[in-house]
Amino acid sequence: MKLTKIKYKNKTIKVSFKKIDHYGYFDTKANELVIRKGLSNQYLARTLFHEIFHIITTLNKFPVKQHGEEKIAQLSEEYYYILRHNDSLRKFLFRCFET
Secondary structure (H helix, E strand, O other): OOOOEEEEOOOOEEEEEEEOOOOOOEEEEOOEEEEEEOOOOOHHHHHHHHOOOOOHHOOOOOOOOOHHHHHHHHOOHHHHHHHHOHHHHHHHHHHOOOO
């Protein structure tokens, strides 16, 4: 399955994979999430959590800059580790999506 878009708040964010220096970024003007092509699954998951955090804060106009936006966004990457090391939690959450 190829990731081409993310829907959130009546918006559709285009997702593309390109050769870039950073792991990823959310281009608010183009409404596009750009992810570095060729990332390992671990870095891909962490980058997606991080960039989804930026999408959520941007579309909700949440003022995180005063707290250090990148520092706060890095915390979202911890979902990767929690879900990776808690099989029962991961399976439970996926079952929640089935309803």
